[in-house]
Amino acid sequence: MMNDAIKVMIDSGAHSLYTKEVMRKEDNYDYYESDDFWAFVDSYAAFIKENKDNIDTYVNVDVIFNPELTWKVQRYMEDVHKLSPLPVFHSGEDFKWLKMYVENYDHIGMSGLGQRAKKAQWIKNVGDPAFRIVCDDKGMPKVKVHGFAMTSPDLMVIYPYHSVDSGSWFQFGKYGLIIVPKKRNGKFIYDESPHIISVSTRKTRKMEAENFDHLPDMEKKAFMEYIEMKGFKMGSSELEEVAFDNTKVEFPIGKTEISDKEVVIEQGICNNSYIRDELNLQFYLDAEKNIPPWPRPWKKLIKATQFPF
DSSP: OOOOOOOEEOOHHHHHHHHTGGGGGGSSOOGGSSHHHHHHHHHHHHHHHHHHGGGEEEEEETTTTOHHHHHHHHHHHHHHTTOOOEEEEEETSHHHHHHHHHHOOOEEEEOTTTTTHHHHIIIIIIHEEEEEEBOOOOOBBSSEEEETTTTOOOHHHSSSSSSSSSSSSHHHHTTTTEEEEETTTTTTSSSSSEEEOOOSSSSSSSSSSEEEEGGHHHHHHHHHHHHHHOOOHHHHHEEEEEEEEEESSSSOOOSSEEEEEEEEOOOOOTTTHHHHHHHHHHHHHHHHTSOOOOSSOTTTOOOGGGGGO
């Protein structure tokens, strides 16, 4: 009987390991030679074997910015556990490793833009050199590439990724932000960087964005058109000042503080992060529909100078 279960892509948690064991320990990679690390790899391999019928792709336990150790784990997973994890190339590593992966695998992973990289510099130093290796002389990809931390719409159009992921879209909703495509010639487009708009009644400085209340009327009209076209409402709330007694907390700041209490009048994107998540997810579903199917050519004519940020 055919298994109709949805198959998923499994990441290994390598980024969390790197953050915990390397970044917080002054770039010390000793953990990756420890019994604890190899026990982690073994348990990950066991999980994959136990759930193989529901897994489409599983990522190597890559060691970020250490291609030698990444390759060691790749071979261990292949030789000892007889598995075929997705090999991963990281931005900043010697491109000889990417060339080796392209020559020996038909599906690879590449770290992407991330949260701090400047787009123009990433295109010049990573994106273009990497896809010269990935693509043939006609600009067609020779292998499938999964882009980690790569959901910038314009870069997804420029480079022929087979698939991408990132967690930034989820962070947007949490911080009161929505993603709105730009409008050209009366149509919303998905091959340029979108607008990031702050709509929350509660203002936040966590992420940079345009504030809806401060936009020109024409732009507000276009954004409301998009929001309503997708079946969402702005919603409305009022903020009431309330006194907060800090003496009741463990580390009091003072006797009292004035804080804002949000009173929801109508549920919408201004006061509900889950609704913002739904709208932002819809943006990416629409963007996916507007990107040509893989394999598609690398748009080499796009230049890094178009992205001065």
